[in-house]
Amino acid sequence: MADKDISQAVIARLPRYFRYLGDLKEKGVERISSQELSDIMKVTASQIRQDFNNFGGFGQQGYGYNVNYLFDEISKILGIDRQHSLVIIGAGHLGKAIAGYTNFTRRGFVFKGAFDRDPALFGTMIRDVEVRPIDEVEDFVRNNNIEIAVLTIPKDQAVPMAHKLADCGIKAIWNFAHVDLDVPNNIQVENVHLSDSLMKLSYNISRYEKTIKQ
Amino acid sequence: MADKDISQAVIARLPRYFRYLGDLKEKGVERISSQELSDIMKVTASQIRQDFNNFGGFGQQGYGYNVNYLFDEISKILGIDRQHSLVIIGAGHLGKAIAGYTNFTRRGFVFKGAFDRDPALFGTMIRDVEVRPIDEVEDFVRNNNIEIAVLTIPKDQAVPMAHKLADCGIKAIWNFAHVDLDVPNNIQVENVHLSDSLMKLSYNISRYEKTIKQ
DNA sequence: TAGATTGTTAATCGATTAACAATC
DNA sequence: TAGATTGTTAATCGATTAACAATC
Numbered sequence: 001m002a003d004k005d006i007s008q009a010v011i012a013r014l015p016r017y018f019r020y021l022g023d024l025k026e027k028g029v030e031r032i033s034s035q036e037l038s039d040i041m042k043v044t045a046s047q048i049r050q051d052f053n054n055f056g057g058f059g060q061q062g063y064g065y066n067v068n069y070l071f072d073e074i075s076k077i078l079g080i081d082r083q084h085s086l087v088i089i090g091a092g093h094l095g096k097a098i099a100g101y102t103n104f105t106r107r108g109f110v111f112k113g114a115f116d117r118d119p120a121l122f123g124t125m126i127r128d129v130e131v132r133p134i135d136e137v138e139d140f141v142r143n144n145n146i147e148i149a150v151l152t153i154p155k156d157q158a159v160p161m162a163h164k165l166a167d168c169g170i171k172a173i174w175n176f177a178h179v180d181l182d183v184p185n186n187i188q189v190e191n192v193h194l195s196d197s198l199m200k201l202s203y204n205i206s207r208y209e210k211t212i213k214q
Numbered sequence: 215m216a217d218k219d220i221s222q223a224v225i226a227r228l229p230r231y232f233r234y235l236g237d238l239k240e241k242g243v244e245r246i247s248s249q250e251l252s253d254i255m256k257v258t259a260s261q262i263r264q265d266f267n268n269f270g271g272f273g274q275q276g277y278g279y280n281v282n283y284l285f286d287e288i289s290k291i292l293g294i295d296r297q298h299s300l301v302i303i304g305a306g307h308l309g310k311a312i313a314g315y316t317n318f319t320r321r322g323f324v325f326k327g328a329f330d331r332d333p334a335l336f337g338t339m340i341r342d343v344e345v346r347p348i349d350e351v352e353d354f355v356r357n358n359n360i361e362i363a364v365l366t367i368p369k370d371q372a373v374p375m376a377h378k379l380a381d382c383g384i385k386a387i388w389n390f391a392h393v394d395l396d397v398p399n400n401i402q403v404e405n406v407h408l409s410d411s412l413m414k415l416s417y418n419i420s421r422y423e424k425t426i427k428q
Numbered sequence: 429t430a431g432a433t434t435g436t437t438a439a440t441c442g443a444t445t446a447a448c449a450a451t452c
Numbered sequence: 453t454a455g456a457t458t459g460t461t462a463a464t465c466g467a468t469t470a471a472c473a474a475t476c
Contacts, residue, residue, distance in 0.1 A: 009443070011417055015410035019392065033457060045457095046445050053459060061458040062452045078413045079420030093314060097307035103392070103409060109416075147419065172419050174412060178233065178317070188422060190415035192408065195317060196229035198388060199292045201404035202323075203225055205361065205386050206293030208402060223467065247433060259433095260469050267435060275434040276476045435474075445464070452457085 006054050013051060014078055016041070021071040033064035083108045085145060086174075089161060090152035091116035091124075091131045094176060098150055099126045109148070113140050117157070137161075138168040147171040155179035220268050227265060228292055230255070235285040247278035297322045299359060300388075303375060304366035305330035305338075305345045308390060312364055313340045323362070327354050331371070351375075352382040361385040369393035 020041055024032060038045035052058050052065075058073050059065040075081045088095045091114050098104070099111050114126045115134045124131050132140065140146065149165050151158050151173055158177030165173060165187075172188040175181055178195050234255055238246060252259035266272050266279075272287050273279040289295045302309045305328050312318070313325050328340045329348045338345050346354070354360065363379050365372050365387055372391030379387060379401075386402040389395055392409050 006421075007443075011414055012410075014417065015407070015413040016394075018413065019410075035457080044445060046447095047443095049458065049460085050444080057459065059458050060452060061450070062456045064457065077417065077420075079416040080413060084416060084419070093307045093311035097311055098408070100307060101408070104412065107409070107413075109412065148415065171422075172415050174415055180230075186422065186426075188415060188418040190411055190418070192406070192411055193229070194312070194315070194406065195321070196226075196233075197404055197406055198318065198323065199229040199232065199294060199321075200225055201362065201386050201388055201402060202293040202298060203228065203291065204402040204404070205298070206291075207220075208385075208400065212400075221467075249433080258469060260471095261467095263434065263436090264468075271435060273434050274476060275474070276432045278433065431476105433474105433476085436472090438469105438471080440467100440469070442467080443465085445462105447462075448460090450457105450459075452455105 010051050010054055013043075014074060017048075017051070018071070018074045018078060021067055021074065024067050025071055029067050031064050031066055034059070036064070080107045083110050084147045085110045085112045086148035086150055087111075087113035087115065087137065087141065087146050088126075088150045088152060089115045089134065089137060090150075090176075091118075091121050091126060092152060095150070095152040096126055098152065099129070112144055112146060113137075115140075117153075138164055141165065141168045141170055148174060150174045150176070152176045224265050224268055227257075228288060231262075231265070232285070232288045232292060235281055235288065238281050239285055243281050245278050245280055248273070250278070294321045297324050298361045299324045299326045300362035300364055301325075301327035301329065301351065301355065301360050302340075302364045302366060303329045303348065303351060304364075304390075305332075305335050305340060306366060309364070309366040310340055312366065313343070326358055326360060327351075329354075331367075352378055355379065355382045355384055362388060364388045364390070366390045 020037070034045040034048040037048055055073070055077055058070050086109055088099050088111070095114065099114065105111070111127060111129060114129050114131045115137050116131050117134045119133070121131045122133055141149070147170070149170050151161060153161065155177040158175065158179055159181065162173060162181040162183050166183045170187060172190070173181060173183065175189055175191045176194070178193055180191070181189055183189060234251070248259040248262040251262055269287070269291055272284050300323055302313050302325070309328065313328065319325070325341060325343060328343050328345045329351050330345050331348045333347070335345045336347055355363070361384070363384050365375060367375065369391040372389065372393055373395065376387060376395040376397050380397045384401060386404070387395060387397065389403055389405045390408070392407055394405070395403055397403060
């Protein structure tokens with residue numbers, strides 16, 4: 001079932017399916033139909049079936065989907081059936097927040113290193129990891145087979161850092177800096193542009209206020 | 215130029231335009247054509263013109279767009295030409311990271327209050343604001359005309375909190391809890407599901423590794 | 429005026445939804 | 453077998469791109 005070329009729209013929905021299936025699993029639900037899932041998730045049953053069928057058939061006619069099986073298949077698709085090592089670059093509050101997020105550990109994301117520019121932080125601990133000087137990042141990534149770098153540093157530092165990371169074999173960058181990174185496309189980039197998100201919120205407030213005025 | 219019904223796809227692109235126009239402005243660029251902007255932003259010139267024309271014509275034939283003017287118009291559209299007061303609910307690292315993000319202040323988001331469940335934090339300061347007990351949220355929102363609540367609390371607390379906030383007249387929720395909130399649709403919700411984002415990243419790592427294997 | 433570039437309509441592409449035959 | 457529900461094709465809808473007339 002090699003995914004030919006799944007659209008990012010579909011990919012973006014997978015974690016949400018995963019989340020709901022995890023909840024169902026916890027509740028002890030064994031099977032679910034696309035229609036039931038449709039009611040809970042508020043997307044069409046048709047879309048659910050189409051989405052899953054991008055990756056092959058996970059259901060059974062007349063029965064529906066087995067929750068446990070579907071959950072496992074989606075974790076495989078998402079690549080969270082195995083571990084990913086990561087480092088956090090920028091040991092401020094945001095970096096600490098992410099490092100401390102235990103759910104990530106549960107999903108196989110292993111926090112291996114933390115780096116900062118501020119000497120006052122060197123040697124301090126974030127969970128079981130000590131903060132190191134930022135110019136040790138490259139060696140650390142190379143020597144410890146790090147897959148993911150979490151960039152929680154200001155945007156002017158993020159751009160050169162992304163290039164350095166590209167050179168030392170990082171596989172992916174989870175970018176929290178408010179800037180678009182330009183790296184070779186063998187490196188996966190996922191942006192979390194918090195300011196963009198807040199502006200969307202602000203837009204929707206304004207839009208709603210306009211509609212009620214009329 | 216009342217926006218009839220702009221698609222969320224367009225809205226989601228506006229903050230990015232805003233970001234690039236801000237950069238151009240800082241560099242002292244006065245005018246730009248859709249083609250030049252297209253080259254920089256790597257979207258089609260056609261899309262740029264279509265997007266802007268959803269809100270009325272901001273350009274001039276034969277000239278292009280005036281950077282300052284366009285920047286100002288987009289800030290109006292995004293509703294960041296005025297102030298928005300916000301409170302942060304959950305004074306952990308994530309809450310502190312957001313509170314400390316000075317760029318938000320620059321865009322008119324005014325940090326007015328912080329709340330937590332942990333008594334050890336009561337009275338401690340985040341910037342110039344002291345952390346209060348979480349059950350004071352409702353009165354505070356009502357008495358201080360708070361528009362936005364930032365939810366940086368665990369998901370099981372986020373759901374009941376969202377309902378409380380709905381009852382005391384909040385306009386919008388910026389939700390960092392890994393759960394979908396179900397609130398009346400006079401309340402705008404913008405989700406930042408970090409775990410979803412990380413899973414997308416993980417998917418793209420796996421997908422890339424599959425493609426190179428073949 | 430001639431050249432440039434927008435604003436806007438038309439064409440294309442892709443994603444979502446509907447429908448139904450296949451099948452458990 | 454009959455009923456249920458998937459997998460999948462076809463129809464629709466919406467978003468993106470292309471093209472060009474309007475106009476600065």
